[in-house]
Amino acid sequence: MPTGVAIRDVREQLFDAAERILLRDGPSALTSRAVTEEAGCAKGVLHRHFADFDAFLAELVRDRIARLDGQAAELAEAAGTGAVIDNLAEALTAVFQSVAVAVVALITFRDELRARLRQSGRTGGVPLLAEATAMVADYLAAERDRGRIAADADLAALAPTLIGAGHLLFADRTAPLPDDEAVRRMVAAVLGGVLS
Known part of the structure; x- marks a missing residue:
């Protein structure tokens, strides 16, 4: 140009x-x-x-994290409607078919980027995955409040398990994306004992 x-x-x-x-x-x-x-x-x-390339990358990550807010709102609105497994499978597919898997690889790949994200007040977990985990935990809590998830369900364990398993399904960018049924089976396996 x-x-x-x-x-x-x-x-x-x-x-x-x-x-x-x-x-x-x-x-x-x-x-x-x-x-x-x-x-x-x-x-x-x-x-x-941008001050330098790592400042650019940090803003890119923050921007992509902010985009999760819309997905979180959609998932929260789905609480009490449809099937829990379907709602979560759709949400996880939306997260991991986006750039999330690549951003996690980028954060892992660049030490300076991780340092900048920590300096900007970001604490705990891998950026983007931590926010996705919170989105899933909030949804599970809403479904528990509606009696669709067992009252004694350990949401603090279930949410990161769903995110981790979802990440593994989508992690190989050279392989075909998992189909909807594979994602549903994974969600069903994780939630099998807590669905009401």
């Missing part, structure tokens, strides 16, 4: 480019040059909007 040409929504354009690279090529391919080339903008654009 020629210099002097205004770019609309630069941050989102750069974030979307980074996401495409992550999904297509993995975290090792993610560089500032690759992002600006993928976004179709001059190399200096990223550094005009």
Whole structure:
């Protein structure tokens, strides 16, 4: 892109480019040059909007975490309707078919990124997975309140188990995505003893 040409929504354009690279090529391919080339903008654009590449990556992770809020609201609204297994299978598929698996790999891959996320007040767990776990725990609590999950169900164990098992189903970006039935079977296996 020629210099002097205004770019609309630069941050989102750069974030979307980074996401495409992550999904297509993995975290090792993610560089500032690759992002600006993928976004179709001059190399200096990223550094005009972010202090450095790790600052860009930290904002990318925070942005993708914020997107979970919409998914969490949808899942919360589903409490008391439909089948618990179906609701959770759909929510887990939405989380893990997104860039979540690639973001987790990126966070694991880049020490400086983890440090920046911790410095920004982020505590506990792997970013994105921790928020997804909270989303699932809140949903399970709402279903327990409605009597659809056993009153003595250990939600603190069930939610991370569902997220971990879901992550494992979707983790291999070179393999075909698991089908809906595979996700449903996993959710049913985890929740088998607590569904009312």
